[in-house]
Amino acid sequence: MVVKLQRPILVGGLGLSFSLWMLQSWHDSIVQVGEFGLLSALAVGGGLWLFQKNRPKDSLEQLDSMVVNRATVESAIAKTETVINQLAQEAENHTALETLRKQVAQLLLELDRQEIKVAVTGGKSVGKSTLIKVLKENVETPSFVSLEETAPLFREAGENSDAAVLAEVAKSDFVLFLTNGDLTDSEFQALQQLKAANQPTILVLNKQDQYLADENASILLSLKQRMQGNVVATAASPIPIKVRKHEADGSVQEWMEQPAPNIQQLRGQLGELVQQGQRLVWLTTMRKAGLLKAEAKNWLNGTRRDRATPIIEQYQWIAAAAAFANPVPALDILATAAINAQMVMDLGNIYQQKFSLEQAQTVAGTMGSLMLKLGLVELSTKAISTVLKSNAVTFVAGGVVQGVSAAYLTRVAGLSLVEYFQQQEIAIDSGTGLNLENLRQTLQKVFQQNQQIGYLQGFVKQSMKRLLPEVQQVEVVSTQKAMG
Template identity: 30%
Template sequence: MRRWQWGLFLAGVVLTLVLGLGLTQNLLGLYTQILALGGATVANLLLGLFLLVLLGLVLTLGRIFWLVGRPVRPTPKRNPRQPHTAVSAQLADLAQQLAQIEDRITRQVLEAQYQELANQQARQPLRLVILGTASTGKTALVNTLLGRIAGEVAPSLGTTTTAQVYGLRLKGVPRRIELVDTPGLQEGSVAGASREMQAREWANQADLVILVVDNDLRQSEFQVLQHLRQLGKRVVLAFNKTDLYLAADQTALLTQIRQRVQGLLAPADVVAIASAPPSVTLATGEPYQPPADIERLLRRLAAILQAEGEDLIADNLLLQCQQLGAEAQAILDRQRQRQAAGIVERFQWIGAGVVWLTPLPGVDLLAQAAVQAQMVVELGQVYGCELSLAQGRELALSLVKTLTALGVVRGVASLVSRTLKATLGGYVITSAVQSISAAYLTRVAGLSFITYFQQNQSWGTGGMDGVVQTQMRSQEAGLPQFIQMAWQRIKPRN
């Protein structure tokens, strides 16, 4: 509490005590009178009642004092993350995206991937992927985790040539676990590059990645770790082959690795292990196989999977949904771009035809706005925006006014006139200039509206003027060819 709050509180306590004392004096006087008139029984009942009231008052003041004086504990915030709910919402959005894809084969391929993700939401095992540079002991770690020889172990690079998937159980983890042994990174050959790509793809699908190193982090290993963390992957870094180092060197290296990954991994997620210590010969001449030392890694994996396993699965599914959604969106964007370009081309020639058949002095902007209104409505439908014809007309008139204010109308008409002047003359020139100018202005308007709808019905920071000017610059180089093509379409046939 602040000082002034304490002052008010204490003043209230003092005032209460003063009033209490006055009440006590009055009650004592009343008690004396009753004792004299009514006897001891009635007087004692009154005294008992008074004492109960006084006790209640003291308890109430004590409670108030405790509530005011105790330190205020911040109310713990509920974690808003509900990854399983987010996955369901993402899957629903993804289904709507896929339904809009027109190419049947492409849609079927993406729907198959979608169905796999939807099925995995209920039954997907926890997927642990072992990743690391070649010959850091990944397969030896897998063999030790499984308690059997599951893969070939050799000092040469590229011993593991393809990913291998095994089943694993950890105490306290109810979900089934898939343990994936991947080919090594940085093998330095064409085949090795292909195997590395395979390993990275498996890592992208992992719920938890165990990144195996056998020394201080190489730059390439650090970059892999950075990439995985940027994807939001949970990573445990296993510092392997510690049996090859003296105890002091092992401790120094472990500390150094933890310092290098600070900000990417917690110190507890960097664990020293010896997955397959080499056998040694005792002084007696007998061979001795030291036991593997992966207990700390097992404890850490179990702790993570017990506490975060369900969220890791959901987060991984969410990432895969987002990646599939991005792929579907790119296909939709290209599909919409083709549809929108077809609409613009159709209406640019409609606009040219209207002006050619009913020529008026100058470019008839109102007629162009009428043509463009329907174009705007159809473009909106392509991008999932339902507009009435009145709304389309309002947008079209706004853009026509912008074209006029920017001097585009006059400039285009002048350029078209100069281009045709060498070969045409008289009445035909006027009609041709008007028609081709109308077609070109409709094209610029259509491309501007495509940008508007692509930006979720926003003209962006530069406003309508900025979008129109950008489209004018992008079309400027091809204007002479457009004029020639337009003339070939509208010129009278003999």
């Protein structure tokens, strides 16, 4: 493997590391054959997004409290276009570009949409169809208000998933979520998802006529406490009641009578809804813009990760060679710090996070400090030593553990930086300030993802091919067979 190094911070750090090593052990030879010889000569000759959501308020109160107007929606669409344009700049012929551009053009048309879409959703047999029919028959809703029933939620496996139904609900401007009683855990979780997406929602306790008065009051109170308001009770199709009439002659006549639907509360809410029509459309458009932006950013992150992966691999093997060549642990840390600083700069360039040499050194030092404080260095070294011992190779060279550990930690640092950078906003002038708490959490997450024994075994095997000459690998294999 031949790598050209034209990075002053990397060259300087490796050079200083080598000089100190030479003073302490001039007689050690690092001349090896094969790929290890190239890496050693290279090491010697050179001389680490979501917006944080506040808990949304409920329904119309939530809508009233939100600053939503045409300008804010246009701004959201513009930010989405920024991400798409960045993708086009970095991957001119990306397969998703045409679809993304068509969708963002549709968002601009959505701004002037007149129709208000109301989704009526809930589990099985909660009265969705009946409520829609009663509303159409008893409420003078304008022609531009459409009531659309969704597929039932919480169905058996193999049918339309809840995620697909909720994704369809997300396209509506307002949601009527029906339940027949106190909320189940599944219903509560679905409502929380709608809230998290800033989806204006009314929770409708339908079939309230099926409960006694005190039971009905108790259920309503529970619903309002859990949802903190905006709960209405209806009886779209009340149970027929028996009517008994006593005549003057003493005879009694009985018949079943169908009470009128009880939808007064809901009618009032829908009246307010119509008055908020334009803002509802803007809010939906802004929500769609956010989803489209996230989709475009996922494509962009994928493109950037494809470019970042070879860079991480390059630096992990440089770190491995440097640590393997230098038997003094303190010098390994010095060389690895220089390598990680240069990697910070190279990865930062890919993710539009520009770092100066000093800033890159600070970031690398911060990551190293976090790794030590989190115990990642000790944990990784122990895990790698265990894998090496199981393969009977630790006797071959004392620097093997250090070399593999340096490569592994450099890889974790690089993957953590990629994960961290992917969370940042796409902007022309991205900042370079680090959120240490986010970085700490990212390091822990990436480390845990790469701690599986199967992955470590494969990584150690790959590292051995890089670090040991072919002749020593043959000796190791022969020794393993003899021990077997």
